[in-house]
Amino acid sequence: MIIDLRSDTVTKPTKEMLEAMMQAKVGDDVYAEDETVNALESKVAKLFGKQKAVFFPSGTMANQTAIKLHTNPGDQVICDKYAHIYNYEGGGASFNSGVSCNLLDGHRGMFTAQQVEEAINPPDFYHSPLTRLVALENTTNKGGGACWDFKEILKIRAVCDTHHLGLHLDGARLWNALAETKETPQDYGRIFDTISVCLSKGLGCPVGSILVGDADIMKNAIRIRKVFGGGMRQIGYLAAAGLYALDNNRERLVEDHKKAKELAGVLKDLPQVSNVEKVDTNIVIFSLKNEEEERKFKSKLNTKNVQISAMGKGKLRLVTHLDYTNEQHDYLLRVLRTM
Ligand SMILES: *Cc1c(COP(=O)(O)O)cnc(C)c1O
Numbered sequence: 001m002i003i004d005l006r007s008d009t010v011t012k013p014t015k016e017m018l019e020a021m022m023q024a025k026v027g028d029d030v031y032a033e034d035e036t037v038n039a040l041e042s043k044v045a046k047l048f049g050k051q052k053a054v055f056f057p058s059g060t061m062a063n064q065t066a067i068k069l070h071t072n073p074g075d076q077v078i079c080d081k082y083a084h085i086y087n088y089e090g091g092g093a094s095f096n097s098g099v100s101c102n103l104l105d106g107h108r109g110m111f112t113a114q115q116v117e118e119a120i121n122p123p124d125f126y127h128s129p130l131t132r133l134v135a136l137e138n139t140t141n142k143g144g145g146a147c148w149d150f151k152e153i154l155k156i157r158a159v160c161d162t163h164h165l166g167l168h169l170d171g172a173r174l175w176n177a178l179a180e181t182k183e184t185p186q187d188y189g190r191i192f193d194t195i196s197v198c199l200s201k202g203l204g205c206p207v208g209s210i211l212v213g214d215a216d217i218m219k220n221a222i223r224i225r226k227v228f229g230g231g232m233r234q235i236g237y238l239a240a241a242g243l244y245a246l247d248n249n250r251e252r253l254v255e256d257h258k259k260a261k262e263l264a265g266v267l268k269d270l271p272q273v274s275n276v277e278k279v280d281t282n283i284v285i286f287s288l289k290n291e292e293e294e295r296k297f298k299s300k301l302n303t304k305n306v307q308i309s310a311m312g313k314g315k316l317r318l319v320t321h322l323d324y325t326n327e328q329h330d331y332l333l334r335v336l337r338t339m
Pocket of ligand 1: 139140
């Protein structure tokens with residue numbers, strides 16, 4: 001059996017989730033007639049205390065729609081140098097919305113309100129791009145699953161209010177942050193204008209993301225989704241997986257976090273490992289002494305049927321998830337101790 005810790009996106013739907021999917025009542029969602037999609041959208045809107053939620057095929061499309069809703073071509077978005085919207089969405093911010101990113105040099109993908117303040121271009125100085133949007137990510141992907149300090153987010157909101165900027169949250173793994181910090185979706189709904197969340201990461205759905213916001217900002221969300229090619233038909237089957245996951249797979253996320261911390265604990269003691277980054281949630285990023293050691297470590301794990309990701313420059317990453325069982329965990333802890 002292969003233990004796949006490359007990402008939390010590798011999970012396969014369980015029998016119970018598949019049963020929930022098979023029983024879904026469906027209709028044509030382009031006509032807003034799929035009652036399971038409608039149920040999922042209103043559940044998530046209510047969860048965040050927002051007026052509207054829209055189902056998307058991917059987190060990328062949800063984020064790209066949010067950027068489009070907040071900006072006009074030529075505008076600028078402030079985000080971290082590690083941001084998924086900048087690094088891993090195929091250049092979509094410039095392709096779809098014609099905007100540039102002003103990258104902040106944050107810590108593990110997180111930055112301060114002061115850094116935001118300093119990055120805002122004066123709106124009457126017409127030589128520079130007009131700053132329009134600030135985008136955060138929680139947890140941070142490239143930052144190793146780090147959770148934001150909620151007090152700093154509140155300060156960033158205040159800066160956005162002063163300068164009339166929109167505030168978007170890429171919450172692909174917000175569920176992990178919520179499980180760890182005990183903040184609520186409503187806490188986030190009150191602060192952010194738009195929030196994207198993934199159902200296909202820690203929650204274990206085969207597909208699906210949701211964008212939430214109030215009616216004014218979300219007015220054109222369905223139009224933009226259509227333009228991006230994301231208008232879908234009888235997708236209640238997929239929405240049913242989302243409803244099932246929200247009811248059954250949120251509380252257990254802390255188990256993934258516990259396993260990640262235990263793996264980090266063993267990695268720290270290995271002589272060939274030079275650094276293990278702090279583990280807040282389900283992602284462990286660690287460094288080997290050099291690229292030669294990195295290659296050796298990864299291929300040794302492969303011979304033991306364990307797959308992890310290389311991040312370049314001697315860094316490796318492993319991500320715990322729903323399909324990583326207690327049995328696999330005990331086996332991997334044993335394997336790591338003998339490396
Ligand atoms: C996975 C992820 C997304 C969305 O990815 P898709 O593969 O398009 O669903 C967005 N932001 C972050 C931080 C992610 O980790």
